[in-house]
Amino acid sequence: MPDPATLKRAKADAFRALHVRGAAFLMPNAWDAGSARLLASLDFPAIATTSAGxxxxxxxxxxxxxxxxxxxxxxxxxxxxATDLPVSADLEGGFGPAPQDCAETIRQAAGIGLVGGSIEDATGDPDDPIYPFEEAVARVAAAAEAARDLRFVLTARAEGHLYTDVTVAETIRRLQAFADAGADVLYAPGLPDLDAIRMVCAEVDKPVNILMGLTGPRYSVAALAEAGAARISVGGSFARAAWGALRRAALEVPDAGTFDYAADAMPGAEIEALMADPAGHTR
Incomplete structure (x- = not known):
């Protein structure tokens, strides 16, 4: 049986190979070990984490x-x-403002078996939500340097469309700089429409991750692939869908006096099988 280091290298190489312009592979976001096992059973090639979930x-x-x-x-x-699949993590803003904070986060992430992760340019400060251009690039460069010898796929996120009135052209400028700084994958959540997605994918020379499941326009996998997306993730939207189902069930009982929600519930035996065997398939 291969040793853990060999297995991790194989997962990392497999994960990197998935990123092909226009391939638009699906990478769902798990929020705990149980949700990861369920998603792994549904034939996805890789899993991401979600800080929101x-x-x-x-x-x-x-x-x-x-x-x-x-x-x-x-x-x-x-x-x-919980899974044999490659896992890429939502690493927020690198857990510190300095470039060395981002680098240390990447080193620690690789050390626990992650084969990829994202660093965003959001500050967490509502009064000044996005790092200035040069600071943002320096943070990505430090993360990329740390990732270089770790077989770690670094995703650099430009968060301006979630927090400011940034233009698509400004986002492209930032993503291009992140690519030059060493990022492997580029990501700008909240792009306004399919034309913007197409423009971003055309103007950068690295694979692009597109986020679906937010409020606003929703496009098919085929449309996103045609636009040039290499990867599609769902952020916290699967977790929010689970919360929605829980709320609907919880309201049905007192409001309607019925228990019809149970018809859509996943059978306990199937869940037990997944928890016992993460390689088990449910479809």
């Missing part, structure tokens, strides 16, 4: 102030241990 599960807000590097990495380690 994790935060909701432990009764916190999804914010840099509320989530520490230690708890995010502990949760990611549990997800890594």
């Amino acid at each position: 994790y935060a909701f599960a432990v009764g916190k807000r999804d914010s840099m102030a509320a989530l520490s590097r230690a708890e995010i990495l502990d949760n990611a380690a549990a997800i890594v241990a």
